[in-house]
Amino acid sequence: MVKQTIQIFARIKPTKVSKAGLYDITEEQDGCMLNFTLPRELSEGLVNNKRESFKYRFEQIFDQSAKQDEVFEQVARPVVDNVLQGYNGTIFAYGQTGSGKTFTITGGPEKYSDRGIIPRTVSYIFDHQSKSSDFEFTTHVSYLEIYNENGYDLLDPKHEASKLEDLPKVSLMEDSKQNIHLRNLSTHKASTEEEALNLLFLGDTNRMIAETPMNQASTRSHCIFTIHVSAREAGSATIRRAKLHLVDLAGSERVSKTGVNGVLLTEAKYINLSLHFLEQVIVALGERTRSHIPYRNSMMTSVLRDSLGGNCMTTMIATCSIEKRNLAESISTCNFAQRVALIKNDAILNEELDPKLVIARLKREVEQLKEELAMATGVQRSEELSEEDLERCEDAVRQYLEDRDPDSVINIGADMRKIHRCFHLLKKQIKAPPSGQQAERQRQAEREEALPRAPAESSEVSRLQQLISQRDNEINILVNMLKKEKKRAADAAARLHSLNPEQLQRLTDSRSSEMSVTQSRASVDSSIGAKNSELRMGEMSLGRQEAFETFRRDYQKKHPIEDSKRELKMKYAEAKGLGEKVNVTRGKINKLKSSLEQHRMSRVMQGLVDPENPEPDEMEMEMRSQMETEKQSYKEAFAHLRSLKTEIEHSQHLLEKSKVQLMKDFEIWWAEQTAALQVNAMHKPRLIASFIFIQEKQSRLNGGHRSAWRTPSSRASSLSTENSRVSGPSSAFFCTQSTSRQASLYPDSVVDQAAGLIPLTGDAKADADIMAFMRARQHIAQQGLLFLSSACLMFASVCLFFSSKSKVTGRGI
Numbered sequence: 154m155v156k157q158t159i160q161i162f163a164r165i166k167p168t169k170v171s172k173a174g175l176y177d178i179t180e181e182q183d184g185c186m187l188n189f190t191l192p193r194e195l196s197e198g199l200v201n202n203k204r205e206s207f208k209y210r211f212e213q214i215f216d217q218s219a220k221q222d223e224v225f226e227q228v229a230r231p232v233v234d235n236v237l238q239g240y241n242g243t244i245f246a247y248g249q250t251g252s253g254k255t256f257t258i259t260g261g262p263e264k265y266s267d268r269g270i271i272p273r274t275v276s277y278i279f280d281h282q283s284k285s286s287d288f289e290f291t292t293h294v295s296y297l298e299i300y301n302e303n304g305y306d307l308l309d310p311k312h313e314a315s316k317l318e319d320l321p322k323v324s325l326m327e328d329s330k331q332n333i334h335l336r337n338l339s340t341h342k343a344s345t346e347e348e349a350l351n352l353l354f355l356g357d358t359n360r361m362i363a364e365t366p367m368n369q370a371s372t373r374s375h376c377i378f379t380i381h382v383s384a385r386e387a388g389s390a391t392i393r394r395a396k397l398h399l400v401d402l403a404g405s406e407r408v409s410k411t412g413v414n415g416v417l418l419t420e421a422k423y424i425n426l427s428l429h430f431l432e433q434v435i436v437a438l439g440e441r442t443r444s445h446i447p448y449r450n451s452m453m454t455s456v457l458r459d460s461l462g463g464n465c466m467t468t469m470i471a472t473c474s475i476e477k478r479n480l481a482e483s484i485s486t487c488n489f490a491q492r493v494a495l496i497k498n499d500a501i502l503n504e505e506l507d508p509k510l511v512i513a514r515l516k517r518e519v520e521q522l523k524e525e526l527a528m529a530t531g532v533q534r535s536e537e538l539s540e541e542d543l544e545r546c547e548d549a550v551r552q553y554l555e556d557r558d559p560d561s562v563i564n565i566g567a568d569m570r571k572i573h574r575c576f577h578l579l580k581k582q583i584k585a586p587p588s589g590q591q592a593e594r595q596r597q598a599e600r601e602e603a604l605p606r607a608p609a610e611s612s613e614v615s616r617l618q619q620l621i622s623q624r625d626n627e628i629n630i631l632v633n634m635l636k637k638e639k640k641r642a643a644d645a646a647a648r649l650h651s652l653n654p655e656q657l658q659r660l661t662d663s664r665s666s667e668m669s670v671t672q673s674r675a676s677v678d679s680s681i682g683a684k685n686s687e688l689r690m691g692e693m694s695l696g697r698q699e700a701f702e703t704f705r706r707d708y709q710k711k712h713p714i715e716d717s718k719r720e721l722k723m724k725y726a727e728a729k730g731l732g733e734k735v736n737v738t739r740g741k742i743n744k745l746k747s748s749l750e751q752h753r754m755s756r757v758m759q760g761l762v763d764p765e766n767p768e769p770d771e772m773e774m775e776m777r778s779q780m781e782t783e784k785q786s787y788k789e790a791f792a793h794l795r796s797l798k799t800e801i802e803h804s805q806h807l808l809e810k811s812k813v814q815l816m817k818d819f820e821i822w823w824a825e826q827t828a829a830l831q832v833n834a835m836h837k838p839r840l841i842a843s844f845i846f847i848q849e850k851q852s853r854l855n856g857g858h859r860s861a862w863r864t865p866s867s868r869a870s871s872l873s874t875e876n877s878r879v880s881g882p883s884s885a886f887f888c889t890q891s892t893s894r895q896a897s898l899y900p901d902s903v904v905d906q907a908a909g910l911i912p913l914t915g916d917a918k919a920d921a922d923i924m925a926f927m928r929a930r931q932h933i934a935q936q937g938l939l940f941l942s943s944a945c946l947m948f949a950s951v952c953l954f955f956s957s958k959s960k961v962t963g964r965g966i
């Protein structure tokens with residue numbers, strides 16, 4: 154058992170503002186000190202006392218310039234090493250919104266070097282596994298999100314989440330030993346790093362898609378990515394199982410400061426409540442005398458029960474923002490961390506015996522004991538030998554006969570039935586007529602025995618015989634080589650035959666090194682995320698698509714997307730170059746190999762070397778050394794290519810995530826615009842005619858479906874024309890969009906007349922007439938009678954004008 158207090162680290166988020174004496178970090182013998190010095194006006198306000206200086210001890214403090222790899226090495230790697238040894242581990246980030254929790258745990262959205270603890274941990278685990286060939290590892294992952302005290306499975310493959318409620322709900326269950334189980338949380342086997350990273354990406358994308366618009370600005374949920382590792386040494390029945398929780402908590406700021414209402418307030422209350430319960434658990438654990446720890450108060454503390462005061466090695470990273478307005482929250486984060494540092498955990502090695510292996514071992518033992526008993530008592534066992542036993546006897550006899558050691562024995566145990574069986578097999582061997590080859594060899598030996606030979610003659614004969622067998626060997630080698638070549642050619646032809654043109658193209662492409670295969674697989678995997686955004690794009694109406702294009706052009710975050718694309722392109726180019734290099738080197742190695750073989754062969758043929766014990770000559774040594782150099786360069790290039798492949802996959806994931814984010818931001822913007830326009834429309838009933846006019850036109854653009862204009866999106870774009878005149882810049886986009894469409898379909902004059910000359914009258918009947926007319930006009934327009942419709946429009950306008958005038962004056966026309 155390892156007794157250890159929770160290790161605490163702090164990380165300061167980079168800021169453009171100069172630190173101007175607000176904080177400093179000092180190194181001490183047993184850790185680091187973080188000192189905050191508050192300006193007077195702050196110490197009197199936000200923090201409820203007048204202290205100006207606050208000091209906190211941490212295991213280590215990462216200042217603004219700290220890089221992600223440094224954080225991984227210091228914070229995560231020791232925990233992960235323990236997990237690989239069989240100890241549970243937890244790493245959690247705590248801090249106010251925007252202080253860098255997600256950046257630390259998952260990573261930044263732009264650069265590969267910004268990847269956080271989770272992807273680095275995944276790489277580390279699989280790297281370790283590939284190097285430990287004595288162990289058999291299995292890795293599973295799960296991803297849980299806790300929002301408003303409800304758990305959701307972020308890795309559910311059956312659902313395409315568009316909101317959180319679409320994801321399966323996870324609930325807590327407690328067994329008789331009070332162990333917590335998570336019902337409905339799927340765990341997925343990951344056999345490779347790539348598979349695990351794809352799962353992480355799937356979960357992150359689901360998390361992003363399922364965010365409610367209200368919680369956009371900040372992650373208002375807790376997320377727990379769990380890696381389950383089990384390891385067994387070859388031949389051992391003992392399995393070590395450990396799990397690693399990587400936790401990104403929700404922002405810890407106080408409700409009063411968030412200044413929120415409605416849904417957001419409910420969220421904030423839940424977050425604060427669950428963080429409050431977390432604090433209660435931590436306080437209770439810190440008090441030695443407390444026997445009851447209130448884990449059950451919240452889902453998060455229930456899930457993390459083992460991590461807090463239980464069987465786990467736990468590490469916390471406190472994320473702090475040192476901008477003036479955030480100092481109070483950072484101080485409260487550090488206070489929290491100090492309490493956490495008091496908690497003692499008792500981590501135990503999670504070892505268990507694999508029941509299957511134990512049963513097999515016990516069965517073997519029982520068999521042995523039965524055999525010994527039979528020998529000792531003389532009461533022989535009478536039941537038939539099993540198939541397995543029969544096979545074992547055959548193997549034992551074969552090995553015995555093949556063994557050249559005259560002292561070898563058959564080791565089959567004390568069972569008389571098996572001993573009889575072995576004797577039976579031996580007798581069969583002796584009695585059986587020799588096979589063709591054996592018979593020939595026997596005859597030859599007999600002939601040789603029978604021949605009386607002169608000593609000189611016999612030495613000449615044996616020299617010639619040696620030469621013949623040497624030639625036989627050479628012929629065999631050549632025939633085998635020929636066969637291999639033929640087979641390789643036939644396989645290649647068959648493969649080419651089975652490829653479709655696209656694959657053929659890919660094959661001929663220089664990227665057709667190993668890299669291209671893995672890359673294409675990666676792109677299939679990364680399409681999981683792309684699917685969401687593409688699907689949505691496909692579902693958009695034409696107007697909305699156009700709106701999206703405009704939105705994308707002006708999108709604030711477009712630059713990172715463009716940067717990522719550029720970076721990805723560069724990496725592709727680099728991978729292509731490396732792939733070519735790998736191919737060239739491989740070609741060189743193959744060429745050297747065949748030259749070496751030829752060289753050896755020719756030496757053997759010339760009788761310059763003993764085929765049984767070929768001594769390398771100078772040329773061979775030279776070729777071998779060249780081959781070693783090439784192999785080294787191949788290895789290096791290949792390793793580089795592999796790491797580049799991981800980088801490319803990561804960048805693809807980031808790009809996909811940015812695209813999903815863009816899509817989400819667009820949806821929110823669109824909803825806001827629609828809502829604003831609807832409010833305008835309610836206050837301007839007289840504008841309905843132009844609204845309908847544009848609606849109808851929009852519906853025409855959308856393929857002439859009447860129903861299209863009922864959708865909020867088309868309603869918004871129709872209203873927009875009016876809105877652009879009334880509410881100005883906020884709807885400038887709609888204005889541009891509509892006018893550009895109008896210009897292409899209708900002469901400006903007609904549109905203006907339609908929108909400007911036919912306002913509604915306020916009289917129900919007259920307005921109904923106007924609407925009926927508009928629809929009729931739409932119908933005519935759809936049949937291509939644009940000119941006629943314009944004439945009708947003018948005529949109707951005149952009629953309506955007189956009709957409304959006559960109503961006003963009380964006279965008929």
Ligand SMILES: Nc1ncnc2c1ncn2[C@@H]1O[C@H](COP(=O)(O)OP(=O)(O)OP(=O)(O)O)[C@@H](O)[C@H]1O
Nearest residue numbers: 166249250251252253254255256261371372403404
């Ligand atoms: N150490 C850092 N280096 C560079 N950028 C950072 C760092 N820490 C945070 N950021 C950036 O600051 C922004 C907010 O960070 P992040 O999303 O990680 O905060 P958070 O604490 O997880 O917030 P929330 O509680 O809302 O989820 C992001 O754009 C992130 O990329």
